[in-house]
Amino acid sequence: MKNNGFHRPSRTVHRKAALFILLSLSILFVSTSTVFRVPDLFHGYVIGNIQKAFAAVGSFVSRTVGAVSELRNIKKDYEALLAKMQEYELKEREFTSLIEENKRLKDLLGLTSFPDAKKIAAHIIARDPGNTYSSFVIDKGYNEGIRKYMPVIAFQDGVEGLVGKIIDVKASTSTLQPLYDQRFFAAARLAKTRAEGLANGRGFRDAPMTLLYIPKTEMDTLKQGDIVVTSGLDQVFPQDIIIGRVGSYQLNEFSSSLVIEVQPAIDLSRVEYVFAIENQGALTSYAGGKQ
Secondary structure (H helix, E strand, O other): OOOOOOOOOOHHHHHHHHHHHHHHHHHHHHHOOHHHHHHHHHHHHHHHHHHHHHHHHHHHHHHHHHHHHHHHHHHHHHHHHHHHHHHHHHHHHHHHHHHHHHHHHHHHHOOOOOOOOOEEEEEEEEEOHHHOOOOEEEOOOHHHOOOOOOEEEEEEOOEEEEEEEEEEEOOOOEEEEEOOOOOOEEEEEEOOOOOEEEEEOOOOOOOOEEEEEEEHHHHHOOOOOOEEEEOOOOOOOOOOOEEEEEEEEEEOOOOOEEEEEEEEOOOOOOOOEEEEEOOHHHHHHOOOOOO
16 A cells, blocks of 8 residues: 555554643642542542532421421410310300399399388299199298298299299298299289189199189270289289289170180299298188197
8 A cells, every 4th residue: 555654653652642631630639739638539439428418407406396296286285275265255154144143133133012021032942743743842941931822923024923832842942833833823814904813724834824703895895915913802812913914805605704815924934033022911820730
């Protein structure tokens, strides 16, 4: 082959050149003391990064532990506040109950009738199971001055009305027969016309009473809502205690009198406190009762 005067470097030349460059770099590296800085570089980059990682982990753990501790404290504070709130709610209910009780007692003190009669306040504590639950038991008895056949009244919604009468007396409790008992009778009259009759219970608390023996001549003037009061003629109940108001009425076909339904003035399902009234006429007439 003809030589054109250009020779390509051989592989040996390349190797020698590479070795020469590597040797030069090594001498440069040693001469500049870079070799002594290798531990510092390792520490600065590798160890430093490891330390940063551990520091980050430690900070995370510290913050987590702090957050857990703070959460526990918040939970304790929440439970303490919840207990206080429940205590305040209980006190609020007790306060509301006291307000209602105070209102009821104020209503009782508002009784104005019978200023000269002895009135004994009593609390209804039970129903008498021996009387088919048609009578009440009050917490006052012979020791407090309660006597048999005493009239019993109550004050409710601004109205003073008849509740019943005492039918049995013990040392510290008494039994009250309510006016809705079918064995209950009271001499009564229409407050407007003074026509006289007899009020009788029907045996059910929610049922109206019956007013009997009112002359049929009263039909022309009788109106729904007219007040019915005690007449006092039975010498058991003082006169003019409100019994209730006239509801419906009709003429008895085979009689000269009217049959009148009377809605009691006192709702006995809501009565808690009552007054027993000393009625001298009743005590004299019923001398057979416990004195």
